Amino acid sequence: MPAIPIPHVDPLPLPGPVWLFTALLLVVFTLHIVAMNSALGGGIWALWNYIRGHNSAHPYSRRLANELAAMLPTYLAFTVTLGVAALLFVQVLFGNFLYASSILIGALWLAVIPLVMVAYYGFYYFSSSAEKGKGISGCVLAVSVCVLLGIAFIFVNNMTLMLRPEHWLAMYRAHPNGWNLNLADRSLVPRYLHMVNGAIVLFSAILAHLGMRKMKTDTEYGRWIVQRSALVFATCTGVQFLLGFWLLLAIPREIAMVLLRDPLPGAVFGLALMSVISAMLLILIGSLAPEPTSLVHAGFAMSLLTLFLMVCLRYLLRLAYLKPYVNLGALAVRPQIGVIVIFLLLFVGGLATVGYMLWLVVRSGKSRVTAITSY
Amino acid sequence: MLIALVAVMHVFVSHFAVGGGFFLVVTEGLARRQNDAALLAYCRRHSRFFALLTLVFGAISGVGIWFTIGLVSPEATSTLIHAFVWAWAIEWVFFFVEIAAAIIYYKTWDSLPARDHQIVGWIYFVAAWMSLFVINGILTFMLTPGRWIQTQSFWDGMFNPTFLPSLVARTAVSVILAGIFGYVTLPSREAHNHEVREKVARWAAFWMMAGAVVLPLSLWWYFARIPQFSQLYLNGVLIGVRHAVRGGVAFTLLALLIALVCGVWKPNWMRSPVVALLVVCGLGTIGAGEYLREFVRKPWVINQVVYANDIRAAQVEALQSKGVSHTANFLLTEDPASVAYGENLFQLQCGSCHGAGGYRGMQRRVDGWDAEFASDILQHIHILRGTMPPYAGNEEDRKALGGYLASLNPAWHFNITDGNRLEVGEMVFASRCGHCHTVNGNFRPLRGAFEKATPSQVQEVFPALDAMSSDMPKFNSPDDQAQALAFYISHEANKPVLQKQTPAEMPTGSTHSQLVRPPGPRQPAEPRKEVR
Numbered sequence: 061m062p063a064i065p066i067p068h069v070d071p072l073p074l075p076g077p078v079w080l081f082t083a084l085l086l087v088v089f090t091l092h093i094v095a096m097n098s099a100l101g102g103g104i105w106a107l108w109n110y111i112r113g114h115n116s117a118h119p120y121s122r123r124l125a126n127e128l129a130a131m132l133p134t135y136l137a138f139t140v141t142l143g144v145a146a147l148l149f150v151q152v153l154f155g156n157f158l159y160a161s162s163i164l165i166g167a168l169w170l171a172v173i174p175l176v177m178v179a180y181y182g183f184y185y186f187s188s189s190a191e192k193g194k195g196i197s198g199c200v201l202a203v204s205v206c207v208l209l210g211i212a213f214i215f216v217n218n219m220t221l222m223l224r225p226e227h228w229l230a231m232y233r234a235h236p237n238g239w240n241l242n243l244a245d246r247s248l249v250p251r252y253l254h255m256v257n258g259a260i261v262l263f264s265a266i267l268a269h270l271g272m273r274k275m276k277t278d279t280e281y282g283r284w285i286v287q288r289s290a291l292v293f294a295t296c297t298g299v300q301f302l303l304g305f306w307l308l309l310a311i312p313r314e315i316a317m318v319l320l321r322d323p324l325p326g327a328v329f330g331l332a333l334m335s336v337i338s339a340m341l342l343i344l345i346g347s348l349a350p351e352p353t354s355l356v357h358a359g360f361a362m363s364l365l366t367l368f369l370m371v372c373l374r375y376l377l378r379l380a381y382l383k384p385y386v387n388l389g390a391l392a393v394r395p396q397i398g399v400i401v402i403f404l405l406l407f408v409g410g411l412a413t414v415g416y417m418l419w420l421v422v423r424s425g426k427s428r429v430t431a432i433t434s435y
Numbered sequence: 436m437l438i439a440l441v442a443v444m445h446v447f448v449s450h451f452a453v454g455g456g457f458f459l460v461v462t463e464g465l466a467r468r469q470n471d472a473a474l475l476a477y478c479r480r481h482s483r484f485f486a487l488l489t490l491v492f493g494a495i496s497g498v499g500i501w502f503t504i505g506l507v508s509p510e511a512t513s514t515l516i517h518a519f520v521w522a523w524a525i526e527w528v529f530f531f532v533e534i535a536a537a538i539i540y541y542k543t544w545d546s547l548p549a550r551d552h553q554i555v556g557w558i559y560f561v562a563a564w565m566s567l568f569v570i571n572g573i574l575t576f577m578l579t580p581g582r583w584i585q586t587q588s589f590w591d592g593m594f595n596p597t598f599l600p601s602l603v604a605r606t607a608v609s610v611i612l613a614g615i616f617g618y619v620t621l622p623s624r625e626a627h628n629h630e631v632r633e634k635v636a637r638w639a640a641f642w643m644m645a646g647a648v649v650l651p652l653s654l655w656w657y658f659a660r661i662p663q664f665s666q667l668y669l670n671g672v673l674i675g676v677r678h679a680v681r682g683g684v685a686f687t688l689l690a691l692l693i694a695l696v697c698g699v700w701k702p703n704w705m706r707s708p709v710v711a712l713l714v715v716c717g718l719g720t721i722g723a724g725e726y727l728r729e730f731v732r733k734p735w736v737i738n739q740v741v742y743a744n745d746i747r748a749a750q751v752e753a754l755q756s757k758g759v760s761h762t763a764n765f766l767l768t769e770d771p772a773s774v775a776y777g778e779n780l781f782q783l784q785c786g787s788c789h790g791a792g793g794y795r796g797m798q799r800r801v802d803g804w805d806a807e808f809a810s811d812i813l814q815h816i817h818i819l820r821g822t823m824p825p826y827a828g829n830e831e832d833r834k835a836l837g838g839y840l841a842s843l844n845p846a847w848h849f850n851i852t853d854g855n856r857l858e859v860g861e862m863v864f865a866s867r868c869g870h871c872h873t874v875n876g877n878f879r880p881l882r883g884a885f886e887k888a889t890p891s892q893v894q895e896v897f898p899a900l901d902a903m904s905s906d907m908p909k910f911n912s913p914d915d916q917a918q919a920l921a922f923y924i925s926h927e928a929n930k931p932v933l934q935k936q937t938p939a940e941m942p943t944g945s946t947h948s949q950l951v952r953p954p955g956p957r958q959p960a961e962p963r964k965e966v967r
Contacts, residue, residue, distance in 0.1 A: 062764065065764030065765055066764070067509070067764060070513040070514065070516075070517045071747075071749070072514060072517035072518060072587070073517070074517065075517060075518070075520055075521060075589070076520070076521070081520075084524075133490075134538055137490055137494070137534050137538060138534070140494060140495060140498060141494070141527075141530060141531050141534050142531075143498075144497075144498055144501070144527060144530070145524070145527045145531075147498075147501060148516070148520065148523050148524065148527065149520075151505075151512070151513070151516050152516055152517070152520050155509075155512075155513050155516060156509075156513070158505070159505050159506075159509035159512070159513070160509075160764075162502070162505055162506060163506050163509070166506045169502060169506065170437075170499075170502055170503065170506065172502065173441075173495060173496070173498065173499035173502060176495050176498075177491060177492065177495050180491045180495065181487075181491060184487060184491070228765075229765065232765050232767075233767055236767060236779075236782065238506075396521055396589045398589075398590075399521040399522070399525075399589050400521055402521075402525065403521050403524045403525050403528070406525055406528045406529075407524075407528050409528075410528040410529070410531055410532045413532050413558060413562075414531070414532060414535045414536075417535060417536060417539050417555050417558060418539075420539075420547060420551045420554065420555065421539060421543060421546070421547065423551075424543070424546050424547050424548060424551065
């Protein structure tokens, strides 16, 4: 029996080139994280403002909580929808690692499904009851947010564990029935906090962007959103730097060195640092002016760019972790060209169809529609 | 069991997600054409229920299947992913459109113009049905991979022999479920709702009937195209299959009867308990259908590629020659002589379908086995009832697993008297012979071989069983139990039977021989042939 158990690569060839699967994985995972950050970050924002809104001195907080409530189920719906695609493509490239780590934490991994349902129904309940101010609404939202935090913890466990085959056998022998967590990994906690705090950071940027749009119809309320979200964005970005530094110290030294030594990860890391600093400066400068300027939009765009770069960096670090065990370039490939073309055409067609439906909604120009497109 | 639970619930809701979307948009069109505000209000309320059930439970339980199959059958999942990742990617596009359309449809009753709202509804339905279209290809591939086995071509796998009949059957089920769930949001029984309530009740019944007309024809088409070994499972020999067939038919007929009586004839009778019963019938039909679909694929999870215990057919030979301890990645112990190693093998190779106790538990199945018999029978495991794959391990592994199976129960010791000989014989028969044979039944009957034989003549055959056929294990029961067994067989084989059963053909799990054909009732009694 091998000392480090690496499940064999599937005997069937890859049905498409590695670069295509990598590109799709990076794109859909970035979109998944945007949606996830909206659900988790939006949930935290909604909860905070819902609680704060109980005080009549903060009418905007209550209003913001109510408006976010209407959109939280949709954010979660797209978190799941986009997450499915990311799960699909990661299985193609790293399935043998992901299956092994998932089995090791199987009991909790399966718990993700009922937990998502609880959070989802909680969001729906909150969306239908927040405006009426029912006492239990805040509690239900708090439960949903806590459940999402728990799900994030399970995911971070699995995603870190799949990178450490050298720990698998000992874990399996300790708890063969799937009751494991990757708690021995020093990077687990900083990585988890980095993801959760990142959700607040990104949703704050999204909120600042949406606040700017809101200013067109309600200047005072829109400005309040922009300035408040910019403040949270800047504060949490500062915290994100500290957490990122902790994470760098926690990952194995040879992996951390990849960021300094190897040109591609180093360049992506440098660009990500520059873009996050730019995002922070743009959003702060844009929002602190008496009348928030379009620099806020630019800051929001830079935040999205930062997210994409961080997703790329995460992928490159995964390759560094798994370098002793996997060589994607050596995998047999037999592209299913015809189906790939059909997929790409349908993908464009699908986006166009969704765009068309949104256009129908915008065209109708009713007040309720504003709620859909704004938040 | 876990997959079954998640899958049945998901299939139930996801088929409603297809049919229910169709039902909603057609009903909305009807309401608008007839300018029926009450019917439109029903559609609106139904769309809320529809969204809450399908967007949350339907969608998340679908992800649940992903999670579950990855845990239970990673090899099979990996095979499907490598063969059909682009199909799944295409399905995801439709899923994405479906979710977006459902949210917009549900949220824009007040804001979108009627025409635009219906366009969104139709987009939803087309996307949902196309999602079913694609997934249906992957699901049917698992039983009927067709030419894919030779070509490994995506198109051969996708448009396999059962693709079309299964697609029609699933569409029919979707329409039936649309009708069933249509009753869940039936307007209340207040006087002002009387008219719309009757209208919806009859309308939903019409949907159920329409689906029910197509369903049996499509199922007949489907079962005509499944492999021969799968068809043999439907011959009524296996109790689980028999119950599933009868249950599925009964649930469907009961649902249709309720729809006719409480939907068409007396809509006022369609009250909450009746609706709940209808939903249970729908779930029962789906449960029976899914059970049968999964069962007739045994011993495979992907026919001719991966066995139900997630071992590739191509791996079996290597595992049988080298042994599991030299090939497995995860073992709790590396001492093949230990019972712990046997337990570990059980978890690795049997755990997909069996536990020690509980559902398909082995404890009651192996009661009365000793380690030698258990180890020996593992060699012939694919003969048992056709549902088991061949044992994938060497002799050392068989001994370890056999030892573990025998350790699940205390050894049998009887004080056999004339008063209990028949009863003990029956127990020994059930333990040692009953997994593969009956005496007078149609499952590999032994009557032909032992009719007119005395107990001592029967017992004389036992020591030679493994020599008569390579498929038979060595008989090693203690002498007193052998006597009781011989007495029982002789007694049963010589008692008059009202009607002779026709022996049924049964498949085997062997890669090489798909069929075991027992002799017909009038064939000459050649012991070697008769017992098989």
